[in-house]
Amino acid sequence: MTTQIEAPRTNSTRSSQRRAKRAKRPTQGGLVADFIETFCRLTKGEQAGQLIKLRPWQREILNDIFELRADGKRKHRRGLLGMPRKQGKSLLAAGIALYGLVVDEVGADVFVVAGDRAQARIIFRECARMVELDPVLSQRLRVTRDLIEAPATGSILRVLSADASRAEGLNPSMVLFDEVHVQPDDRLWSTMNLGSGTRSQPLVLGITTAGARFDGRGQDSLCYRLWQYGKRVEKGEVDDSTFYFRWFSAPDDADYRDPKTWALANPALGDFLSLDDMESAVKSLPEAEVRTRRLNQWVTTHTAWLPNGAWEKLNTDRQLQTGEQVVLAFDGAFTQDCSAIVAATLDGHIELLKIWERPLDDPHYQVPIDEVEASMRELCATYQVIEIAADPFRWARTLQAWEAEGLPVVVYPQSPSRLVPACASFLEAVTSGTITHTGDATMARHLANCTVKVDRLGPRIVKEHKGSPRKIDAAVCAVMAYDRARYYATAGTKAEATVEWI
Numbered sequence: 001m002t003t004q005i006e007a008p009r010t011n012s013t014r015s016s017q018r019r020a021k022r023a024k025r026p027t028q029g030g031l032v033a034d035f036i037e038t039f040c041r042l043t044k045g046e047q048a049g050q051l052i053k054l055r056p057w058q059r060e061i062l063n064d065i066f067e068l069r070a071d072g073k074r075k076h077r078r079g080l081l082g083m084p085r086k087q088g089k090s091l092l093a094a095g096i097a098l099y100g101l102v103v104d105e106v107g108a109d110v111f112v113v114a115g116d117r118a119q120a121r122i123i124f125r126e127c128a129r130m131v132e133l134d135p136v137l138s139q140r141l142r143v144t145r146d147l148i149e150a151p152a153t154g155s156i157l158r159v160l161s162a163d164a165s166r167a168e169g170l171n172p173s174m175v176l177f178d179e180v181h182v183q184p185d186d187r188l189w190s191t192m193n194l195g196s197g198t199r200s201q202p203l204v205l206g207i208t209t210a211g212a213r214f215d216g217r218g219q220d221s222l223c224y225r226l227w228q229y230g231k232r233v234e235k236g237e238v239d240d241s242t243f244y245f246r247w248f249s250a251p252d253d254a255d256y257r258d259p260k261t262w263a264l265a266n267p268a269l270g271d272f273l274s275l276d277d278m279e280s281a282v283k284s285l286p287e288a289e290v291r292t293r294r295l296n297q298w299v300t301t302h303t304a305w306l307p308n309g310a311w312e313k314l315n316t317d318r319q320l321q322t323g324e325q326v327v328l329a330f331d332g333a334f335t336q337d338c339s340a341i342v343a344a345t346l347d348g349h350i351e352l353l354k355i356w357e358r359p360l361d362d363p364h365y366q367v368p369i370d371e372v373e374a375s376m377r378e379l380c381a382t383y384q385v386i387e388i389a390a391d392p393f394r395w396a397r398t399l400q401a402w403e404a405e406g407l408p409v410v411v412y413p414q415s416p417s418r419l420v421p422a423c424a425s426f427l428e429a430v431t432s433g434t435i436t437h438t439g440d441a442t443m444a445r446h447l448a449n450c451t452v453k454v455d456r457l458g459p460r461i462v463k464e465h466k467g468s469p470r471k472i473d474a475a476v477c478a479v480m481a482y483d484r485a486r487y488y489a490t491a492g493t494k495a496e497a498t499v500e501w502i
Contacts, residue, residue, distance in 0.1 A: 004484035005094075024135065026318025028074065029063030032368035035103060036095035039137050043091075043129040057267045058092060065096075065244050066206065074201040078193060079244025080226045081207045084265050084296040087248070088274045093176045098137070099158040100174035100203070101150055108155035108173040111191065115182035117161040123178050124159045129256065147465050160188075170195045175204040181223040189222055203227060210249070210296045213338035213448060214470060220445065224298060228441075252309025257282055257288050265295045305423075305450040305461050310430050315439035320351050325384045327488065328353075329412070329481035330376065331473045332367070332395040337369045342443075344481035346489040349436045351445040352474050353379060373398055378405055389484045412480055419476075423495035429482065430436035446474035 033054050040052050054062075067075045083089055093112075100110040111240045114120035127148060142149045150158040175192045185187060189206075196202035206226060208409070213224045220228070230245030232238040232436060254261040260279050263269050282290050291297040291308060299308055320326065326343040333339050341354040354374040354375050379385065389412040390399050403409040412418065429435045437443065449470035450461040461479065463472055 003007045026068040027063045028066035029369055032062045032066055032099050033059050035099045039134050040095045040098060040130045041133040049133050055086050061246060075241055076244035077202055077242045078204040080230050082247040082296055083212060085209055085293045087268045089207050090126050094096055094130060097127055097157055097176050098130060100153050101148060105173055106153045109171055110157040110174045111160050111172050112176050113160045113188060114178040114401060119179060120159045120161050123176060123371050127157060136302045169274060171198060173199045177206040180206035180208040181220045186222050187416040209300050210292050213298050235344045252297055256287055256295060259285050279437055305452050306430055306447055311444060311447055312436055314433060314437055316436040317435055318349055322382055323384055325386060327386050327481050327485040328388045329477040330380060330388060330390040334367050338471050339372055340474045340477045342474060342477035344485035346485050348434050350478050350482060352440045353444055355474055376402060386488055388483055389480045416457040416460060422479050423460045425486060426479045426482050443474050446472050
């Protein structure tokens with residue numbers, strides 16, 4: 001039996017108030033919408049050939065993207081629009097691209113860009129088919145395999161894939177980046193943004209669904225960093241009126257099987273996105289795929305250790321204070337992995353205090369041992385350090401030096417017998433909400449990189465594979481620090497506890 005839910009109302013009180021407020025702003029959005037509804041036609045299905053009829057929420061998007069400044073120029077020069085699949089992103093992008101080609105300016109250079117040529121041609125084919133179906137556009141525009149040209153104005157629309165070397169020297173007036181989450185790196189995004197500097201009112205717009213938070217090098221992906229930047233702009237943390245941001249998604253902790261959750265992320269649900277299709281996808285696809293593709297949520301890997309969004313919910317304004325009682329955990333490396341120092345209080349607050357991570361562009365990097373040793377001394381002078389839990393692997397000499405100076409070093413080998421119960425305790429604390437942290441992005445990245453290894457010794461965190469560039473050292477330190485802080489919280493004060501030499 002098909003689940004029946006009420007489709008999301010685009011004329012709800014909240015949406016009406018938002019539209020009323022935005023209606024007071026000058027915008028070209030109405031002009032863009034009128035162009036799309038006058039010349040752009042549906043290209044597939046039973047209604048192919050009929051003119052597009054935009055929904056109120058689609059017009060709202062256009063009004064926001066094409067908002068004008070007081071001087072009549074467009075407010076936004078770049079931006080990110082995130083939506084789940086099946087919301088008509090390609091049709092809307094194609095309509096915007098054709099507007100940029102036909103109306104925006106004489107001699108316009110409009111580019112449709114994606115991670116590979118096949119993906120880029122999805123929007124281009126929509127544009128080409130719209131031109132062929134409309135009697136006016138088909139007379140004024142000339143379509144070839146990779147180019148749509150307006151001979152009367154010298155304007156062109158063409159396809160470009162993730163080959164930054166070919167993009168050098170271009171002067172785009174408008175760029176539609178399709179599925180930003182598949183871009184392998186920043187090069188093409190940066191090149192297209194820098195190339196539009198001489199245009200009076202350029203627009204570089206990413207239209208995407210969420211994807212993996214991290215790229216193949218273990219760093220935040222381009223799309224995820226743009227999303228983070230957009231959230232900061234949205235919250236007023238960053239003052240950048242030139243950046244447009246809109247992200248349709250469900251809350252991270254929402255039940256992905258609940259039809260009410262579907263409606264929160266999918267404005268087209270119950271309209272041109274059928275409830276039957278959504279219900280089928282939820283039943284037949286893995287949870288991570290549903291959350292990413294149909295709820296537009298960020299996920300890490302299918303074998304991720306922490307539940308999606310669990311760590312982020314524990315972010316707090318609390319900061320460690322000078323003289324506060326803490327346990328420090330240290331995990332050291334020389335080249336490939338990171339060296340990190342993490343603090344944990346007896347009541348479960350976690351902070352990443354120091355990290356030394358090899359820069360991506362420096363294959364000869366080595367951890368500065370002197371700096372690491374000096375940092376530990378400074379931290380012990382700043383806080384009331386009960387214990388320094390440290391893995392001695394390759395750092396035994398440093399641990400001996402700290403111990404000789406009177407620092408409270410406790411050897412903590414990262415053996416399965418220690419990590420299995422420590423990981424279980426940390427996971428339980430996260431899921432039950434008894435841990436707090438400062439929202440450090442590096443710590444979040446390292447925790448998200450953790451995968452679970454299960455063998456006869458029990459489940460514990462590991463890298464996704466031995467040579468993976470996705471680092472987890474800060475996460476391991478957090479587990480160690482929490483484990484030892486929990487020991488002291490259970491055993492009592494340092495004076496009452498017997499220090500374990502593990």
